[in-house]
C-alpha cells in the first residue's frame with residue numbers, strides 16, 4: 417500500500433511539470449554511444465513518445481559516430497579525428513550519408529512509430545529531400561599558428577528551417593534530424609551531432625536541450641563516476657576544458673552548450689541515456705540526473 421501511495425505522489429509531482437512544459441520545445445540529442453545499446457535506445461524512444469503524448473514538443477537530433485566508425489572499418493577505411501571531428505573525405509562522406517542520414521535516421525523514426533508515436537525523418541537520402549539543416553564548410557583554427565585546419569567534407573550549421581520543425585511539432589509529429597547539412601549550392605557535409613543539436617535548439621528557441629550520452633554527466637575526473645558535477649557554470653566548464661579534464665567527445669558537447677546558453681536556451685542537461693527513464697526523471701521529477709549547465713553560479 418505504501419508503495420502505491422508513493423507512486424501516486426510521483427504522479428502528482430509529474431503533473432505539475434507536465435503542465436509547465438506543455439507546448440514547450442525540448443531538443444534531445446541522441447549520442448551514438450547510447451544508440452549502440454538497442455534496449456537503452458528503445459527505453460529512450462518510449463520516453464520521447466510519452467513526452468509527446470502529454471503535450472511536450474520533442475525534437476530529436478542524432479549522431480551515430482560508433483556506427484560510422486564500424487562501417488568505415490568494414491570498408492577498410494581508417495577513422496581520423498581532429499579536435500573531436502572526423503576528417504571526412506569523399507569515401508567517408510558516402511558512408512556517413514548512408515549510415516547516419518539513411519539507416520539510423522529512418523530506423524529511429526520507424527521505432528518511434530512502432531512505440532505508438534508519430535515521427536518524421538528529415539533527411540535528403542530518400543526520394544523527397546526534407547533536410548532542415550543548411551551550412552557551410554568548417555575549418556578549425558590551427559593552435560600552433562599557421563593555416564586553418566581543413567577537415568574535408570565537414571560543415572557547421574548556419575541556417576535551420578524552423579518553419580518545417582514548428583509545423584511538425586504542432587501537428588504532434590516528432591522531427592528526427594541527422595547531423596548532416598547541405599550548403600546553399602547543394603553540397604552535403606558531415607556535422608558533429610552535438611553542434612547540430614545546439615544549432616537546432618538555438619533556432620527554435622528551445623526550452624531545454626538534453627544530451628543523452630554514455631556517461632552520467634560531466635566529471636571532474638573522467639574515469640570516476642563519483643566526481644560527477646551536478647551544476648556546471650560556464651566559467652568552470654572553460655577551466656576544465658583548458659586543463660584537459662574535459663576531453664575528446666565531451667569538448668564539442670560542452671563548447672556547444674556554452675554557446676547555446678549565451679543565445680538564450682534556458683536549461684541544458686547532459687545525462688546518461690543508459691539509465692532507464694533518465695529523460696522522464698530529468699524533465700518530470702524534482703530529482704535532476706546528470707549535469708546541468710548554468711550561465712551563472714546557482
Ligand SMILES: Nc1ncnc2c1ncn2[C@@H]1O[C@H](COP(=O)(O)OP(=O)(O)O)[C@@H](O)[C@H]1O
Nearest residue numbers: 447448449629630634635638661662663665666
Ligand atoms: N570530464 C569528462 N566527463 C565525462 N566524460 C568525459 C569527460 N571528458 C571526456 N569524456 C568522454 O566523453 C564521452 C562522451 O562524448 P561522446 O563520445 O561524444 O559521446 P556521444 O556519442 O554520447 O556524444 C564519454 O564517454 C567520455 O569518455
Ligand SMILES: CC(=O)N[C@@H](CCC(=O)OP(=O)(O)O)C(=O)O
Nearest residue numbers: 448479480481501502607608609
Ligand atoms: C564531423 C563529425 O565528427 N561528425 C560526426 C557525426 C556523428 C556524431 O557526431 O555522432 P556522435 O554523437 O555519436 O558522436 C562523425 O562523423 O562521427
